[in-house]
Amino acid sequence: METTITTTTTKSAPRFGSRWIGTILLFFICMISYMDRSNLSVSTPTILKDLKITPVQMGLITSLFSIGYGALQIPAALMARKFGTRLTLSLAILLWSIFTVLTGAVGGFLSLLLVRFLFGVVESPLFISVNSFNVRWFPPHERASANAFPTAGAYLAPVITPPLTVLVLTKLGWHWVFILSGIIGLVIMVVWYLWARDNPEQHSQVSAEELSYIQSNQDFDTKPTKIPWKQFFKSRSFCGIGITYFCSLYFIQFFLYWLPYFLQHQLGMSLTSMGFASSLPWLFIGIAAFGIGRLSDRLVKANYSKFISRNVLIILGFSVSAVLIYSTMYVHNAWGVVWLMSVALGFAGFTSIIPLAISSDIGGELTGVIYGWINMYGFAGGAVMPIVAAYVGTHFGWNYSLFLLVFICLIGVIATLFVKSDQKIRV
Structure with missing residues (x-):
């Protein structure tokens, strides 16, 4: 059964509080986790030569990471529900930092394949923990x-x-x-474990004013409930948001894993130029991520429907990204392609940020489970992309890999239309 969400704000927001300190810590944790992923893509040309690995084999390695990450999403969500976000995320950071170090110790294809697969497995609780923390520490109009x-x-x-x-x-x-x-990951793990708590009422630094604000604006019962799998699978929102996220991460992971290689081998950039050019799109999506979350929350607070505040922005992101990627096929200047791709990835940020808020909108206390579900879909896209992009790029040309990105965006638009973000899934 799905019921319309109603949210009543009864307390004004404190100017700043511990909930934002927690989010700042999560900012750095997520940054480090993606450093551990993106340094592989930047090192790919060197690793291919040193370990005598082919692009298709590297595609398999990155796909195995996504398979390990995606397959463990539901178990990771259940772990976070049972043991809390503090312990779950601390353990995840510890283990993925160990496997990051081990990546530097591999000697060939098989050992790199195994280490990166296990790296994906142990990193799987990351964004589930982030979302579970936020749904308990923030009211709906701030999520x-x-x-x-x-x-x-x-x-x-x-x-x-x-x-x-x-x-x-x-x-x-x-x-x-x-x-x-x-080593950097191990340091941030210690900081997180010492500061974090599962719920705001457990933290000594949360003021009475902030705690009252958080609790009075909650839109669900924070006590654990039975997971209504039957209702989930009957919900078109549950299935639709999963496909939306599949398309989003397929698109974004192309930039993470294959953009450096594309810039060197398709556009002929030097190693030094590639280092700057491959970072530029991520500057755009990073800026967009800050802005789009705030815009969506402002629309919710201004009493616009969740469809307008959430779905329409996702559709806009997919649509603009598709047009810009298609345009790169008609541009012959390397830096012109980079700038178009940079703006395209910026708009793709709409499609990855807002589904996190939707999982909170429709999930309540079950947000972690729902996010685990959509992230499983997302990293299914991330698992398919490296192999498909490498195979198509190697055999038919990398422009055909870009054309697939356009097609993926169109599927994402259609899937998002099926998501009823104004209605919460309940038992």
């Missing part, structure tokens, strides 16, 4: 902004990672790229 902030950290990581990776790679070798990243 898009709360979710956007950590996601912006993830998207800004590829802005700073390429030049740093190139520097470490040229001075110390590609192995040290991953060793240093893993």
